[in-house]
Amino acid sequence: MIELVGVKKRFGEQIVLDGVDFVVKEGETVALLGPSGTGKSVLLKHIIGLIHPDAGRIMVDGLDVNKLTRRELTALRTRIGYVFQNGALFDSMDVFENIRLGLTDESLYNDKAYCRERVLTCLRQVNLQPSVAEKYPAELSGGMRKRVGIARAIAGQPKYLLYDEPTSGLDPVNADIIDDLVKQLDNELGVTSVMVTHDVRGAFRVADRLALLSDGRIVLAGTQKEFLASDNEKVRAFLERDFENRPIPA
Amino acid sequence: MNLLLRPLRLVGRLILEGLAHLGRFSMMVLEMVRGLPEWRIWLPRTFTESYNIGVGSLLIVVVISGFAGAVTAFQAGYQWQSSLPIYVVGTLIVSTIVLELGPVLIGLVLSGRIGARYAAELGTMRVTEQIDALESLGRSPASHLIIPRVIAGFLMVPILTIVADLIAVGVGWWSVKQVLPMTDADFTYGAQIYWRPFDGYYSVIKAFFFGGAIALISCYMGFNTKQGAEGVGRSTTAAVVASSVTLLIINALLARILLN
Numbered sequence: 237m238i239e240l241v242g243v244k245k246r247f248g249e250q251i252v253l254d255g256v257d258f259v260v261k262e263g264e265t266v267a268l269l270g271p272s273g274t275g276k277s278v279l280l281k282h283i284i285g286l287i288h289p290d291a292g293r294i295m296v297d298g299l300d301v302n303k304l305t306r307r308e309l310t311a312l313r314t315r316i317g318y319v320f321q322n323g324a325l326f327d328s329m330d331v332f333e334n335i336r337l338g339l340t341d342e343s344l345y346n347d348k349a350y351c352r353e354r355v356l357t358c359l360r361q362v363n364l365q366p367s368v369a370e371k372y373p374a375e376l377s378g379g380m381r382k383r384v385g386i387a388r389a390i391a392g393q394p395k396y397l398l399y400d401e402p403t404s405g406l407d408p409v410n411a412d413i414i415d416d417l418v419k420q421l422d423n424e425l426g427v428t429s430v431m432v433t434h435d436v437r438g439a440f441r442v443a444d445r446l447a448l449l450s451d452g453r454i455v456l457a458g459t460q461k462e463f464l465a466s467d468n469e470k471v472r473a474f475l476e477r478d479f480e481n482r483p484i485p486a
Numbered sequence: 487m488n489l490l491l492r493p494l495r496l497v498g499r500l501i502l503e504g505l506a507h508l509g510r511f512s513m514m515v516l517e518m519v520r521g522l523p524e525w526r527i528w529l530p531r532t533f534t535e536s537y538n539i540g541v542g543s544l545l546i547v548v549v550i551s552g553f554a555g556a557v558t559a560f561q562a563g564y565q566w567q568s569s570l571p572i573y574v575v576g577t578l579i580v581s582t583i584v585l586e587l588g589p590v591l592i593g594l595v596l597s598g599r600i601g602a603r604y605a606a607e608l609g610t611m612r613v614t615e616q617i618d619a620l621e622s623l624g625r626s627p628a629s630h631l632i633i634p635r636v637i638a639g640f641l642m643v644p645i646l647t648i649v650a651d652l653i654a655v656g657v658g659w660w661s662v663k664q665v666l667p668m669t670d671a672d673f674t675y676g677a678q679i680y681w682r683p684f685d686g687y688y689s690v691i692k693a694f695f696f697g698g699a700i701a702l703i704s705c706y707m708g709f710n711t712k713q714g715a716e717g718v719g720r721s722t723t724a725a726v727v728a729s730s731v732t733l734l735i736i737n738a739l740l741a742r743i744l745l746n
Contacts, residue, residue, distance in 0.1 A: 284622050306520070313624035324619035327610075340624050392623070 237262055238283055238396065238430065243292035244452075245278060252278050254452030255292070265422050265429040266457075267439035269474065270449035276432040277321065277400050279449065283430070284316050284398065285309050296396070314340035317389030317427075321401040323381035325373040331384050332369040335359070338391030358387040361424070362417060379410040383417065390421065397421070399431040403438050411435065415442050436475060448474060511706050514632065521628035531634035539600050540642040547646045548653055550595055554587055555579075555654030556661040563665035572668050576676025579658040584689045588651040590737055593696035596643055597729040601704040604635055605725035608708025609718035617709070632705045639701025640694060647693035651686075692740055696733050703729040 238260040245253040252275040260266045270276050281287040282294050285301045294301040296312060304312060317338070325334050335355045339345045344354070356366050362383040373381060382402055389397060402418060403411035415438045422429050422442075433439050439446055440460055447457035450470045456463065463471060521528065562575045608631060611617050620627050659673050707725035711717045 281618070286618050286621060310624040313622060316622070318619070318622040320615045320619055320622075322614065324615040326616055326619070327614075337620075337623055337625065388619075388623075 237295075237297070238428070239293075239295040240279070240282070241293045241295070243279070243282060243289045243294060245275070245282070245287065245289050251452055253282075253289070256449070256452070256454055258447060258454055258457065260428060260430055262428055263426060264444045265418075265431065265442060266445045266447060267443035268430060268432045268447050268449060269436060269439055270434060271474070272434055274449050275452060276434075276449055280318075280398050280400055280430065280432050284313060284318055314392055315394055316396045316398060317392065317394035319382075319385050319389045319397065319399045319402055321404060323373065323385035325381060325384055325388070327373055330370055330372050331359075331376070334373070334384060335369070335388045335391050338388040340392040354391060355387075358391050361390065361421065362387045363413075379406055379413065382406070382414055386414075386417065386421070390425065393425075395427060397425075397427045397429045399429065399433075401432055401434070403433065403435050411438060412441075418442050450474075510710055511702075514628070514706055514709060515702075517626070517628040518633050518636065521626045521633050524626060524629040527626075527629040528633040528637070531630065532637045535634045535638035536642050539596075539603075539638055540645060543596060543599055543642075543646055544649070546595060546599065547592055547650050550591060551588065551650035551654040552657045554591055554650075555583060555657035555659075558582055558587060558654070559658040559661035560665055562658075563662055566666060571676075572666065573672045573676030573679065575662055575666060575668060576659075576673040577680045578676075579662060579673075580655055580677040580681065581685065583654045583658060584651050584685050588654055589647045589689050589692040589696060590733070592647050592650045593643065593693065593700070593733045593737075594730055596646065596697075597700045597704075597733055598726050600639060600643075601700050601725045601729045602722050604701065604704035605708040605711075605722045606718055608632075608705060609711035609721045612709060612711040613714050613717060627709070632709065635705050636698065636701040639697040641697070643697025643700065644690045644693040647689060647696075651689055688740075688744055691744065692737065695736050695740065699732045699736055700729045703732060 238258075240256050240258040243253050243256040243258075244251075256279060258268075258279070268276050268279065278287060282289055283296065283301070285294075285304070288302055297315070299308070299312060301309070301312070325331075326337070329337070332352075332355050335358050336345065336351050338358075339351060339354060344350050355369055359366060359368060364380065364383055364387070368376070368380065368384070373384070376384065386399075386402070399418060403414050406414065418429070418431060419442050421427070431439065431442060443460075445457065445459055446463050448455045448463075448471055455470050456466055456468055458466075463475065466472065558579050559575075562578050566572070566575050608617070611631070617627050617631070620630055655677075659670075662668055662673065663670075704725040707721040707728065711721040713720075
């Protein structure tokens with residue numbers, strides 16, 4: 237379980253998180269919604285200890301992320317897969333090496349046969365051809381880079397998957413493909429996922445629960461029905477903007 | 487009152503920024519020390535980095551040291567007076583190149599070439615979240631990125647300086663014969679008569695410190711890059727300027743400490 241309690245963070249004068257309380261239960265997929273620049277990615281980075289809060293607690297599997305030693309934090313990170321917004325693939329390495337780096341167990345990382353098998357499995361799971369393994373990130377399209385980023389995140393067989401805007405910058409068709417992939421992986425791997433997005437439609441397709449972050453706080457966390465039924469001004473404004481010209485998915 | 491406070495604020499801010507840099511730099515060095523036991527990770531990457539900066543810089547080192555040797559010889563020829571024994575020109579060329587020109591000139595050139603490369607590489611990795619990605623995978627950026635570059639800097643700058651010294655002396659030897667009535671025997675006699683083995687060590691010691699400074703400062707600048715492409719440009723410029731200035735400071739300090 238992931239639990240954030242009263243998390244506060246400011247960068248200089250700008251208050252980004254102002255007492256965030258947020259819970260993700262085992263096995264569920266939660267979409268963290270919010271307009272651009274509201275601190276969704278910052279919140280996600282707190283969970284994996286890439287950013288430290290000014291106040292509040294972040295608990296993952298009962299461990300307080302900010303009180304962990306370096307070694308404990310490294311061990312925790314091996315249980316979490318993080319999918320970066322633009323893939324964050326290593327330019328100087330081919331796709332095979334990028335995904336191999338996701339193998340967090342050093343003995344497995346040095347086992348060449350296992351690495352090859354695991355990399356090909358991960359590529360298959362994200363619907364990419366084995367031949368992609370030999371390509372460099374610069375040779376991939378935006379959608380393929382996102383999928384390789386997901387393949388790297390699942391290579392170490394994590395318990396949690398954190399997606400940072402997995403569909404941003406993609407056309408609607410590719411965005412749907414990534415959304416389906418997220419859903420498929422959640423079902424196949426049984427992981428607990430948090431997906432940061434500002435794409436409400438995608439979030440409705442993928443997530444079990446939703447949470448809206450605005451002005452540094454979680455305005456509403458609940459099911460799709462609760463969101464649609466909410467008369468909170470910020471929730472309504474956010475939903476209406478996205479569903480303006482499109483039908484709300486069933 | 488405001489006019490009085492403004493300079494004070496500026497000084498205060500500069501002091502705070504300086505201390506913040508010092509703190510972050512110390513943290514980076516601490517991370518490097520912590521990463522040293524992970525030699526399986528940094529050792530192969532050190533070979534790659536050493537090859538990249540060593541072989542990659544060879545051509546520019548050869549060209550610059552060659553011209554430096556030639557110019558030193560031509561100027562020695564211009565300043566030489568017939569009242570002095572001609573072999574003194576050999577002494578002058580070798581000492582000038584080995585003690586000062588070789589290491590400093592090559593250091594300054596490499597602070598541009600290696601410094602800009604390291605800062606731009608790491609800066610780009612920072613702003614494209616590649617460094618965050620490494621950390622998220624439970625891997626140490628120090629072992630993967632910084633240690634190999636710093637060790638390569640410490641190793642390769644002295645090697646390139648030795649190459650530069652040899653080429654500059656060789657070209658200087660050939661060049662001085664074009665402008666003065668000097669024989670090979672005159673040159674070798676002059677080169678050897680005041681030669682002390684320490685002069686060679688001094689050249690390499692200087693280059694070792696220059697290499698370390700260039701690599702550490704550039705890695706630090708790149709690693710702490712902020713704000714996209716503009717930030718990468720800023721940290722690349724800062725890396726070259728800071729490593730060049732530091733190199734000149736180290737040069738003066740080493741001359742004071744080791745030559746007196």
